[in-house]
Amino acid sequence: xxxxxxxxxxxxxxxxxxxxxxxxxxxxxxxxxxxxxxxxxxxxxxxxxxxxxxxxxxxxxxxxxxxxxxxxxxxxxxxxxxxxxxxxxxxxxxxxxxxxxxxxxxxxxxxxxxxxxxxxxxxxxxxxxxxxxxxxxxxxxxxxxxxxxxxxxxxxxxxxxxxxxxxxxxxxxxxxxxxxxxxxxxxxxxxxxxxxxxxxxxxxxxxxxxxxxxxxxxxxxxxx
Numbered sequence: 674x675x676x677x678x679x680x681x682x683x684x685x686x687x688x689x690x691x692x693x694x695x696x697x698x699x700x701x702x703x704x705x706x707x708x709x710x711x712x713x714x715x716x717x718x719x720x721x722x723x724x725x726x727x728x729x730x731x732x733x734x735x736x737x738x739x740x741x742x743x744x745x746x747x748x749x750x751x752x753x754x755x756x757x758x759x760x761x762x763x764x765x766x767x768x769x770x771x772x773x774x775x776x777x778x779x780x781x782x783x784x785x786x787x788x789x790x791x792x793x794x795x796x797x798x799x800x801x802x803x804x805x806x807x808x809x810x811x812x813x814x815x816x817x818x819x820x821x822x823x824x825x826x827x828x829x830x831x832x833x834x835x836x837x838x839x840x841x842x843x844x845x846x847x848x849x850x851x852x853x854x855x856x857x858x859x860x861x862x863x864x865x866x867x868x869x870x871x872x873x874x875x876x877x878x879x880x881x882x883x884x885x886x887x888x889x890x891x892x893x894x895x896x897x
Contacts, residue, residue, distance in 0.1 A: 687776035708734040727796040746825030766887035782814040819878035826886035829893035
């Protein structure tokens with residue numbers, strides 16, 4: 674019962690912090706929309722080009738937007754000692770990581786389901802491709818969150834060079850970008866196969882992320 678109360682308290686805390694720092698969320702979405710507009714103005718009103726590269730543009734900007742959330746994972750809690758208090762309340766570091774994953778995905782990824790339709794309108798993407806974008810984002814966004822969690826925890830070991838965490842995110846996200854972009858103008862069988870591969874990648878990262886991030890947090894605390 675104590676653990677359940679600790680989990681609920683941690684999740685409520687994440688919600689309150691996100692609510693109070695709503696400007697941070699707004700800046701991430703503004704970054705995404707401004708990036709879309711830059712591509713629209715630079716390429717021009719060519720719907721054929723946008724149908725071919727539109728999903729690549731959207732996923733690239735989603736990837737860059739996720740880099741802005743890296744410090745939201747563990748850095749602040751690590752600096753003020755909150756993460757130690759969470760552990761002392763009866764939660765393992767793996768559970769703390771899992772709660773953080775769920776909270777970040779809900780607060781920073783789910784709102785993209787509102788922003789992406791605006792992006793598809795600006796890029797004049799066909800309805801069929803819009804469905805693919807939504808489906809692929811539903812699978813791909815937890816993967817990006819897991820990768821950001823791993824990178825954010827690794828940054829605790831080397832918080833003087835924040836660019837390393839961003840580099841890790843981009844390198845590990847390459848397969849996700851490849852499979853999502855490859856769905857455009859592909860046959861139904863190819864789309865199903867690539868979605869299955871993405872699901873496999875998702876389950877893999879969900880399995881390893883709590884353990885890797887927890888290990889990095891423990892090492893960072895020992896060397897603090």
